[in-house]
Amino acid sequence: MEHFIVSARKYRPQNFEDVVGQQAITNTLENAIKNNHLAQALLFTGPRGVGKTSCARILAKKINQQDATHAEDEDFAFNIFELDAASNNSVDDIRSLTDQVRIPPQTGKYKVYIIDEVHMLSQAAFNAFLKTLEEPPAHAIFILATTEKHKIIPTILSRCQIFDFKRIGVLDAKNYLKVICEKENITAEDDAIHVIAQKADGAMRDALSIFDRVVSFSGNNLTREAVTENLNVLDYDTYFNMTDLLLDNKIPEVLNGFNIILGKGFEGHHFINGLASHFRDILVAKDKATIDLLEVGDNAKKKYLAQATKASIPFLLQAIEKANNCDLNYRTSKNQRLLVELTLMQIASITFDGEKKKSANYIIPATFFQALSPAIKKENTVVKQRETVTKSQKTPEITKPKLEKPILKSVKRRTSSLSLKSIYQKKEVKKTDVEENFDNHPKDVFSEEKLQTLWKEYATILQKKGERSMASIVATDIPKLEGKFNILFTVPNKLMKDQFHKGRPKLVKYLREQLNNYGIDIIVNLNETVEKKFAYTPQEKFNKMKEKNPLLEKLRQTFELDL
Structure with missing residues (x-):
């Protein structure tokens, strides 16, 4: 069985041109080597997996290749010393290092010391390293690498030339993964690679690790469905379908969809964050000037453009605000699921009956969704049957009663008792559904x-x-x-x-x-002469009991009881 080499090692950059997403830094280092303008102490800082150690190794090899007597493919392994500060962080380790620095290289021009995770050094080790770092020998160059620059003492920072590595963009990572797919003879959908690049969160090493994992799962054919299943991520379709339901004010379907998402093992916090990002992407797709900000595949971009035509800007702005408030309050909420459900119901109510003013946290009443109950469906059927009969008898066509009016009446808010409208309403007799004309409706006999x-x-x-x-x-x-x-x-x-x-x-x-x-x-x-059936006060209750049993009055008088 052939030994497998992970892609992060197999495709580690060997030249500055191979480094992904750090062009400004690699150009600066190349020009510094070319012009002999390289500092003797460099600090590479930035997130994990963005190329700090790779750039340090490439730099260490390049500065010794300037000598024409050496071949281009020589790696100068004897001139490069890598120290892991996480496990060699004591004063003795640094003193041993400073003793080695004095010895010049046997081949090449420079000895390069790469100290990884330098922030792990102890306070005493930093202090022991100060003098050597400030005045190193001419043949020594120090490259310090760290993910947490704020943990390094200021006296070390002031002696180094600092290079801040940035997170790798989704499109840069995606393009590099495409190159690897071509080299490995793997066919992959554009959206599948995009999901991997997004999941990596700006780290190329993580992207390559995820890529190896997905290839082991799917083989040489990567599809979006397989990638999302293996990585257990919510794909675009989930958010597109949920947004359609929210725009159509379908609260029951929205809550059922959220329940299915929770059933798959996703947290409500993860979902609401993804939904807010989805609304942001739809908002970006509304304008041609900002459409380049969409870091998605071509197929997904078409879907965003289509959904952007349905969603209005006021809806998107309010939806983003509500989702953001839910995100802020999620950790402190005692009932986190209810918080997300309330947010979804509020978002689904934004476009409901848009002509009327609503409160900021308005939710469509439940009576609106009960309107299509079996009784009303039955009434619809009866009306259609009546219309068919009348048409066959060649009688004037009966207008179908509008069922929407009672539905909308049930969801209207009450008139304020302090308004002028309420005064007139008290004087007028309300015309309810009872007074409507039901001459053509069924009149079955009952007992x-x-x-x-x-x-x-x-x-x-x-x-x-x-x-x-x-x-x-x-x-x-x-x-x-x-x-x-x-x-x-x-x-x-x-x-x-x-x-x-x-x-x-x-x-x-x-x-x-x-x-x-x-x-x-x-x-x-x-009929006011009807005998009162209910006793409300203690006296009335006692009188009622006394009528049935007159001895109760004697008992009360004997023991001088109060009611």
Whole structure:
């Protein structure tokens, strides 16, 4: 079995031209070597896997190749000394190093000392290194490399020429991976390579490690689906589908989609961050001047351009703000899932009924999504059947009742009691759905027993909804059927009658739908002589009990009890 060499080692840059994404630094170093203008102490700092150690090795080889007596392919291994400061961080290690520095090289012009992770040196080791670093021999060059420059003492920094390595861009990493795919005879989709470059987060070494892992999983044919499955990342399609649902105000589907994402093992924080970035990319795609800021593949760019035509700028700005607030509050939230769900519901409500002013945290009422209930679907079917019958009988066409109006009425906010509009509303009699013309609707026959059963069920429904006042009024009497369509209901006082009239339209609607009879009407009678069924105060309760057992009064007087 042939020994496998990982791509990070196999394709380590051998020349400055091979270094990815650090052109400014490599050009500076090449010009310094060419013009003999190279400092004797250099500090390479930057994130992991961006080419610091590779540049140090290339520099160490290049400065000795200036001598014409040496071949181009000579690596000058005897002139390059690499020290890992993480494991050699004591004063004794630095003193041993300074003793070696005095000895000139046996071949070549320079001895190069590469100290990796130099920030790991102890305070005493730094101090022991100061004098040598400030006045090194002419044949010695020190290259210090670190990922945490802030941990190095200022006296060391002031003696070095500092080169800040930047994170490697997604497109640079992507292009380099394409070159490797060609060399390895691997066919890869553009989006697949782009996902790998994004996952690397600016580190070329990480990109190559991920590339090896994905090739082991998929073989010589890399697809976007295989890459996202292996890396367990949320691909573009997830965010595109979620954004479509948010734009269409489909809150139930949005919550179900988020539940599926959580079921795959993703954190809500990761998802909401990705969604905010997706909104940012859509916003960037809105303008041709900024479209180059999209660091995505060609196929994904087409999808962004298509979705940018659907989403308005006000929606995107509000959505980004809400997603960002969710991101900021996520760690401190005690119910993190609920926080993300509320954010998604608020985003889905941004474009709902856009002509009216809404609060910043407005959420579409649940009644809007209950509008397409089985009862209304049944009503739609009945209307269509009636229209078909009337057309066949060559009678004037009946206009289909607009079902949208009741739906929208149910989601309107109440008029403020302090507004002028509320004064006029008190004077006017509300025209509800009960007063609409239902002449062409079904009027099935029903029994009084069926009516009374449904009446009790409605009282139970009100009780569960928390409308206890209306539930108690409905339960005060048993309705009676007069004729085919009139329902007689008696209440004991005017206050209850007024209260019943407020909830009457919903009750009538419920009975009409359940009995499939749209000719039903409720006639409310007032009978103040009806015996009071409920005792409210302690005195009333005692009097009620005393009527059943007169000895209770004697008991109260004997023990001098208070009510």
